[in-house]
Amino acid sequence: MAKLVWARTRDDEYNGRPTYEYAACSEDRQVEFFITWAYDAGFGFTAIRRDPEKPGTVEYLTPRYGIQWARTLTNCKAQCEKINERYQNGK
Secondary structure, three states: OOOEEEEEEEEEEEEOOOOOEEEEEEEEOOEEEEEEEOOOOOOEEEEEEEOOOOOOOOOOOOHHHEEEEEHHHHHHHHHHHHHHHHOOOOO
């Protein structure tokens, strides 16, 4: 199974402390995740799947093409791992 490879980039500052954006993709680069942070909602993620048969098209794996809020970074990463596992095993 293709594991997720995580990257962290500095985004901005909040109350004098740095904030970061997190992104991950499966090793085969077919499923991608983007984690964001909002001061009033905590962490949330967006998940997409790229169709190798249709280059340039994506399928959103989160509701309404948006962010699925999970409150904590740990919860976001755990949910992303579950989605990745599901898609690696053929849905």
